Amino acid sequence: MRRLLRLTVGLLLVGATALAVLWRSATLQDAVLRRMIPRLIAQSGNALLADDALRVAICGSDAPLPHPTRAKACVAVFAAGRFWVVDTGPQSWNRLALMRVDGARIGAVFSTHFHSDHIAELGELNLQTWAAGRAAPLRVYGPPGVERVVAGFQEAYALDTQYRVAHHGADFLPPEVERMRALPVVARPNEPPVTVLEEDGLLVTAFAVNHEPVTPAYGYRFDYRGRSVVVSGDTAKSPALVAAARGADVLVHEAQANHLIAMVGEAAAAAGRERVTKIMRDIPSYHSTPVEAAEAANEAGVRLLVMYHLNPPPPNALIAKVFLRGVAGVRPEGWILGDDGTLVTLPAASNEVRVGVVPQ
Ligand SMILES: [Zn+2]
Ligand SMILES: [Zn+2]
Incomplete structure (x- = not known):
């Protein structure tokens, strides 16, 4: 001793x-x-782009309320040798960059709707993937209105682009590649999903969800090599989403714990914080609770539900338990609470669903 x-x-x-x-x-x-x-320098996340599977990673699991480590709404899908980004919430580029995937291999951005917690980092994603050597202008798909959003970011970054071209040269950073392409998609409520793109075996479809008064608002489905991932975007419980997600392997669904939101609202009212009180009263109507997300997963018959866009974002395990109250009663297994870096791998030609974390 x-x-x-x-x-x-x-x-x-x-x-x-x-x-x-x-x-x-x-x-x-x-x-x-x-x-x-x-x-x-040698670290690379390009293994995520390997053609043996469809992969999905959370690059932002938070909703508008602040959290010290979570970025806001962002989901990355890895398929057909490229990565495809659903929404670009604040801090999401940092999350994507930490995955260390070659930015030049961006496929496109799919915008669910234009709330700030879903779009704020579009300019940064465009700039960073351009600097990484992207070969063509970035495609940005979204509901009608995407042209205005893209034009606004383009204008906000115009001087930055000018400085960088002047500094590094137009051969290295071609200004015409920095221009984004806004590609409006029309998906109507109560109508079947529409095809957004079909490319190298990847099929992406869009469907209208219920985020009233935000219209239109979309979810997206990715099908690749017999495997599938659906991303809800922001929605109250939506039959359209259940229909579009039917039989999918993974449903990445938003979740807002209204019982916690109500407590925040009551405390805000007691403290005389009227603006917070009003916002907490207004927001339950256009989101889904964790229990409703679990119900949607059951009704669609998906293998795995990944909750994201967590509101309020649970700061510790105890609050996470409260956040998830009632979920296990509806869906005892086949769900996880997403975190930034959560990775789901769906090997081609199998039923396997592997849950892990993107190595950082
Ligand atoms: Zn929203
Ligand atoms: Zn949102």
Whole structure:
């Protein structure tokens, strides 16, 4: 016992001395960094683009309320050798960048609707994938109105584009590739989904959901190599979504815990914070509760439900338990609470559903 104690103290002393030397020696610091930086540079998430599966990762699991680590609405689908992004909420580019996928391999953006928590980082996604060497203008699909949103971001980034072309040269950063292409899609309520694109075996369809008074608002379905993923966007419980998600492997569905929202509203009212009180009273009508998301997953017969766009975003396990109250009674298994970096892999020609985390 005494020998173990002596060994532990000895090791701690050696560690502390090494740290003290490192702290003072610039030469040693540089030597350590010369070993670390090449490893960082060599890191790549391009394995996510491998053609053996359809993959989906959460690049933003939060809704408008603040959270220290979660980005806002963003879902990345990896198929046909490219990645496809549903919504670009605030901080979502950071999440995507940490997945270390080559930005030049962006396929397109699909916008569900134009609330700020779904679009705020469109300019950044466009800029960063252009800088990464994207070969063509970024396609942005969305409900009618997408032209205005794209034109606005384009204008907001116009000076930045000018500076970067002047600095790096037009051969390296062709200005014509920085221009986004807005591609409006018309999907009507109570009508079958419409085809958005068909490319290299990937089929993307859009359907109208119920996010009144935000109209139109869409969800998207991705089918690739016999596997499928549906993303709800923002919606109250919607029969159209259930129909579009029928038989899908994964349903990525928004979730708002109205019992928690009500508590926040009551506390805000007691504190005299009238604006917060009003907002908490208004928002339950156009979102789905975790229990409703579970019901939708059951009715559609999906294998896995991934909840995202979490409102309020649970800050710890206890609040997460409260957030999910009632879900297990409706759907005992086949669901998870999404987090930034949650990864679901659907190997081609199988029924397998693998849940993991994007390595970072
Ligand atoms: Zn919304
Ligand atoms: Zn939203």
